Amino acid sequence: MGNILIVDDHKRVRISLQMLLQDEFDTVNVLSNPKSLLRELQVNSYDIVLLDMNFSAGVNTGNEGLFWMNEILKYDPDLAVVLLTAYGDVELAVTAVKKGATDFVLKPWDNNKLISTLKSALSLRLSKKKIQKLETDKQDLTRELNQNKSEMIGRSTAMMNLRKLMQKVAVTDANVLVLGEHGTGKELIAREIHQQSQRSMKPMVSVDMGAMSESLFESELFGHAKGAFTDAREDRQGRFELASGGTIFLDEIGNLSLAMQAKLLSVLQNRQVIRLGDHQTRSIDIRLVCATNKNLQEMVAEGTFREDLLYRINTIQIEVPSLRDRISDVALLAEYFLMKYATKYDKRRLTYTDEAIDKLQNYPWPGNVRELQHAVEKAVILSEGDKITCEDFLLKQNGVRASNLPPQSFMDMEKQMILTAMERHEGNLTHMARELGVTRPTLYHKIRKYDL
Template sequence: MTLKNASILVVDDDVDMLTAIHMLLKTEVKQIVTEKNPENIRSLFSQYHFDIVLLDMNFTSAINTGNEGIFWLRTIKELKPETDVIMITAYGAIDLAVRTLKEGASDFIVKPWHNERLLTTIKEMARKKGSQEYKSSINPDSTIIGKELLGESEIMRDMFFKVEKIAPTDANILILGENGTGKDGIARAIHQHSRRNNKPYIKVDVGALTETLFESELFGHKKGSFTDAREDRVGRFESADNGTLFLDEIGNISLQQQAKLLTVLQNRQVTRLGSNEAIPVDIRLICATNVPLAELANENRFRKDLIYRINTVEIVIPPLRKRGNDIILLAEHYRNIYSNKYMKNIGGFTGDARDKLLSYHFPGNVRELQYTIERAVIMSDNDMLQASDLIFSPIESNMPETAEPVDTNLSKMEKHTILKVIEKHQGNITRAAKELGLTRTALYRRISKYDI
């Protein structure tokens, strides 16, 4: 179906917005109907056939659900399930808009929008209308899931879905997650799927910059502006012009650094050290931190006005321990990489090895898993990786299983008993677990707990 054959309904209580869209679309589509009262939706659907509906997220109507857009989206889907619905939202409600995609919306647009972008969205939807290739839910083979962004768990599918929807926008993004979860990988994926993907992607670990280096590194300097400034230098903001700037470990910068950063983000221009000339910059900003948002909101630690500036949309990357069988998916991925790298013919993991991986809590997340598999491949002499090949890093000290001290007399007795039974069965975990009255998973937890 072409746009010229499409019948479109626009529902919004902003009369000026309805007028603007009507003017934009009246020569582009077969029929356009505008309505400011969403309570007339049922009546309109009884009178007309609509291919596409543009629906605002919020109304001042008799329906007071707190998110009226979802209520009316459900109503439309009950009346005509095949109707494509595009949600209209403001930047501050993008998280809610992403929720509507799970409720059956086909897409969303952020206001104020560019007319060309709106037309492109509607044209593409009209083109795909009725095609079997069109899917409104995330595809596990989606291009956003690259070689380093693997995941089939529900929690990761939700995150990938969100990334796909916000990547093409210019919204500032804050990525939250523990160390080792892959924040840099997500930031790169967002850049690669943005409209700036053929422009620079510049990463800066701002948490590692000293007070004296912070301004020079980010904003640049003029020759002679300080002792070691032997030549003019372009800062990272200028280097990222028209592209994406990724500020990693943003939660670790001082309040003084935050004030300088906020000024640049507000004015969208930088002034090099030793210069009075303001240089305009056009960047898409992505920030990341391992500091929880609740902690970041403490104004003694981080300015709230800066949080709002960098956090149009937040993405939370779950820790590996919450991703279920993704652990095995990633382990197989790294086994394949390192088997090829070290020219080893290792075909997979034994059942005991898989159980050991699934029962470990991975405080170092994906990074720790990667190093664990690399070490196992290097050291193994077998054609399958065994449980004994998997030695977890002693560097990581976050051990949630050890709520009690492990050096109590009772713990020593348990450790001694486990060791004795494992030796008795010559390392056969299944038999040892059976004698101890434990499942294999429970036994592996204790093996990890006592560092056996």
């Protein structure tokens, strides 16, 4: 019900107001002199201050009320201040509202109108507190997510150069294109750029473009209005609106069709979105980071990627080195993942044998850091005793899992077919999907599913 403080130098006014409001609010306290007002606010918590505009005998300018209103709002800008004023001071009271007062009430007041005004002021105060709490919780969650996502491990020259470039880029708002093979950690790079930017306390929204169907593209990215399509039961923000103020990360941008590219380009040029089924333009303030494992320059030459879109997303280009190009980081990464999964699976005494580390360093890692991470997790699960040995690592041979046994299930056969198509077409998803008779999003899902 809220707490209210009444500040008025007339005893009858204070008594009348206290009697009127005692059943409407949790706490109703009174002060006769505003000089003790700030001390009272420090001692007790209030939601509303009902403040008279005149206190000195014979003075009716209302300036005292304005002065104490300013002092209250300096102490707590979100405290609701409602002014009690005579009819002749209405113009001054309107000025006070413009300067921060919540509302004013004319003397003599109407009881119902006074209560209604104070209740509205309380509702506004509680709404502000709720918004502040949500914003604080959001910042705390963002900070926690940022802290937990940092896994940039490596001391190789390639990684040191990558960090230097990221530090230069992060402090700007320049659009960034991150290039690299599957499993090199492109999203991790995007997250590090966001964390080091001035937008770090705002959200980073990640969108997997490779898994997004064309029918859902506009709704997911730009939002939709209620009734825009059969299942649109309410208005919904798209990913761009959710990321406004922060960073949006478009992963696998090379997988977009030309039609989807055109719609994306329009939003990036205008920095405005129009929700599906709506006509209102909504401005967005985003930092754009994109990533792909494809050669976009070749795609431009082939006519499968728009050149103007490439220029728009490619202000700064960052190339993430493959793990085989920074083999000196393998042992360090292996130790990091061992610590992570040994804790997860309650095997904290685990260590590697020297032969196991040698095996890891002599392997080409076609799946890059992601493959190493999964290999270590599986080794931790399979290990017996306190040592991880060579035999605990089930690695590929020439890009195919080592096994002398034929496929034993449909999933094994499907996986083998994808691997064969991947080698034949050098990872070109369009050609692979055509050979296998599936759509590109379906193929992309299966590549993720089998960790290929």
